[in-house]
Amino acid sequence: MASLSIARSLFFLILSFAVFLHSCHADPDPLQDFCVADLTAQNISVNGFTCKPPSTVTSNDFFFAGLGKEGDTGNIFGLNVTQGSVLNFPGLNTLGVSMNRVDFAPGGINPPHSHPRATELVHVVEGTLLVGFVTTGNVLFSKVVNAGESFVIPKGLIHFQQNVGEGKALSITAFDSQLPGVLIMPVALFASNPSIPNQVLAKAFQVDDQIVKDIKSKFGSS
Ligand code: GLV
Numbered sequence: 001m002a003s004l005s006i007a008r009s010l011f012f013l014i015l016s017f018a019v020f021l022h023s024c025h026a027d028p029d030p031l032q033d034f035c036v037a038d039l040t041a042q043n044i045s046v047n048g049f050t051c052k053p054p055s056t057v058t059s060n061d062f063f064f065a066g067l068g069k070e071g072d073t074g075n076i077f078g079l080n081v082t083q084g085s086v087l088n089f090p091g092l093n094t095l096g097v098s099m100n101r102v103d104f105a106p107g108g109i110n111p112p113h114s115h116p117r118a119t120e121l122v123h124v125v126e127g128t129l130l131v132g133f134v135t136t137g138n139v140l141f142s143k144v145v146n147a148g149e150s151f152v153i154p155k156g157l158i159h160f161q162q163n164v165g166e167g168k169a170l171s172i173t174a175f176d177s178q179l180p181g182v183l184i185m186p187v188a189l190f191a192s193n194p195s196i197p198n199q200v201l202a203k204a205f206q207v208d209d210q211i212v213k214d215i216k217s218k219f220g221s222s
């Protein structure tokens with residue numbers, strides 16, 4: 001009887017471990033060579049996009065030129081993120097990877113944000129960035145990263161980059177997800193739709209309502 005209950009506990013332990021290991025993966029592995037996304041399909045998308053019929057797939061579906069062009073950094077952050085996710089590069093569907101191009105004006109900042117579905121590898125191509133992330137234990141890891149150097153941001157953690165060099169800066173960021181998702185902290189907190197009530201933010205940040213209103217107005221929110 002005792003050995004039966006030990007065997008049962010062992011079975012559930014192994015089962016939980018298998019479920020845990022599976023949930024540690026980023027995007028799931030593909031079950032076919034490719035599944036070029038049909039972004040116009042009306043079918044319900046369960047986890048990724050419907051595949052185009054393989055007979056209609058061409059080499060162009062596996063090609064993306066979007067990261068070759070410098071982005072316009074004339075905005076409050078001095079930043080432009082050009083996304084190379086499955087949404088504009090359909091050949092990535094089910095392959096579990098994607099890349100962004102991030103352009104920085106001098107002093108530009110990629111404000112604190114997180115990607116719920118991906119680890120991020122930041123590779124600096126031009127200039128110098130201060131890159132950092134904060135752990136769930138509230139520890140900041142940060143480093144000044146120069147052209148040719150890289151820094152990794154563990155999955156889901158809040159991170160930022162700031163151009164601390166003399167001129168412009170450029171980085172390429174790689175993700176282990178076809179659609180990493182992004183929560184930009186100032187925007188999520190101060191410009192959500194509908195808006196987070198002012199008294200919630202005032203209490204959370206220990207400031208007056210007026211300061212919350214001022215910050216919201218910078219993001220066109222009220
Ligand atoms: C940079 O942090 C990016 O998300 O591309």
Ligand code: MN
Nearest residue numbers: 113115120159
């Ligand atoms: Mn990021």
